[in-house]
Amino acid sequence: MHINEPKIDIDYLELKKLLDGAKNDNQLFELIVNSPFRYRLETNLLFLGIVVLLLVDAEAEFIERIALSNTELAKKTKEVSVLPFEEIKIPFNDENNIIATAIRTGEIKDTTDWKFLFTPTLRPADARFNQANAGIAYSVVCPLTARNGGALIFSYYQYKDKTGKEQLKFMSEYSRIVNDSLKNLKKG
Numbered sequence: 001m002h003i004n005e006p007k008i009d010i011d012y013l014e015l016k017k018l019l020d021g022a023k024n025d026n027q028l029f030e031l032i033v034n035s036p037f038r039y040r041l042e043t044n045l046l047f048l049g050i051v052v053l054l055l056v057d058a059e060a061e062f063i064e065r066i067a068l069s070n071t072e073l074a075k076k077t078k079e080v081s082v083l084p085f086e087e088i089k090i091p092f093n094d095e096n097n098i099i100a101t102a103i104r105t106g107e108i109k110d111t112t113d114w115k116f117l118f119t120p121t122l123r124p125a126d127a128r129f130n131q132a133n134a135g136i137a138y139s140v141v142c143p144l145t146a147r148n149g150g151a152l153i154f155s156y157y158q159y160k161d162k163t164g165k166e167q168l169k170f171m172s173e174y175s176r177i178v179n180d181s182l183k184n185l186k187k188g
Helices: 013-020 025-038 040-046 074-081 098-105 124-134 165-184
Strands: 048-057 064-068 090-091 108-111 140-144 149-157
Touching: 013 025, 013 090, 013 165, 025 040, 025 048, 025 064, 040 165, 048 074, 048 165, 064 098, 064 140, 064 149, 074 124, 090 098, 098 108, 098 140, 098 149, 140 165, 149 165
Parallel strands: none
Antiparallel strands: 048 064, 048 149, 064 090, 108 140, 140 149
């Protein structure tokens, strides 16, 4: 932690209560991607711009984008994307996509180039255009084990070398809370 780096104070118990209060999947999915942004000051200090929830469709062997945060940065990327958010599906066994790799291996993956988040569905130029339009410098994929597996993508408007313990703590704590909430709410 840098000397001038502020400590980020997010109430993880409150976030857990918010997610646990969901009555159905749709409500839970929206809460997952939007609840962190209730802490506006803290998410700004984290330089967090977008949260994405993805889940594996085991029958189709695809990873589906389920929910996208309702932030200005997310809206900007949706406006220019060549494919609508919901139509971007990633083959579960794709070797070049870091979302698929993270889910299969259970290891966190990161990138400064969105081509690795969207391959093979979008061309590299289209993925990079989405990234540039959103103003995102760095994205981290945290795998989830609930249901058939999935992931959270945390996208930051600062580069990896500026990302520190506070971001790592947030991603770890929040991914754990989300995973538990996905396990506890029956599909519906």
